[in-house]
Amino acid sequence: MGDKKAAGFGRSDFHYDEQTDCYTCPGGKQLLRSRRNYSKPRKGIPKDGFIRYRAALHDCSACSLKAQCCPNTKVRKILRSQHENVRDVARAVSKTTAYQQTRKERKKVEMLFAHMKRILKMDRLRLRGLSGARDEFLLTATAQNLRRMAKCLGTGPPKIPETVPI
Numbered sequence: 001m002g003d004k005k006a007a008g009f010g011r012s013d014f015h016y017d018e019q020t021d022c023y024t025c026p027g028g029k030q031l032l033r034s035r036r037n038y039s040k041p042r043k044g045i046p047k048d049g050f051i052r053y054r055a056a057l058h059d060c061s062a063c064s065l066k067a068q069c070c071p072n073t074k075v076r077k078i079l080r081s082q083h084e085n086v087r088d089v090a091r092a093v094s095k096t097t098a099y100q101q102t103r104k105e106r107k108k109v110e111m112l113f114a115h116m117k118r119i120l121k122m123d124r125l126r127l128r129g130l131s132g133a134r135d136e137f138l139l140t141a142t143a144q145n146l147r148r149m150a151k152c153l154g155t156g157p158p159k160i161p162e163t164v165p166i
């Protein structure tokens, strides 16, 4: 939210500094939560959970990058979710090789569930109750394992000859 990728610069082009709680734009200017000098800095979160950071009008109006940054507004604004720190951690984790590996492993399991649902028609259960669901899943998993076993062994179902000799 608040990402104006279509305008040229997206939020990822702005650098957030946790110490000073402000963004630095590609033009090297600061986007602040507030430009007023309160005796007590205001750290409240708006009701929608997004904190607004704004560039100064005199910075943007004199900036050569304005056409790429905020062609339709006087100043550039960035919205930052109150949960952005957590999102940053998740983004950093998603770039690690360990995560890439777990994603590959997870895909193997999820593909089996997708296969169960779409090919083996497990999108709804026929039997009722927990024991019914368990039995149905066990049967489907068995069928799935038999298929995989036949594939691994290189043996498919027996071939039926096209013309039956009389």
Ligand code: SF4
Binding pocket: 025, 026, 027, 028, 029, 055, 059, 060, 061, 063, 064, 065, 066, 069, 070, 075, 076
């Ligand atoms: S238009 Fe404003 S926010 Fe955008 S790069 Fe220039 S000074 Fe920074």
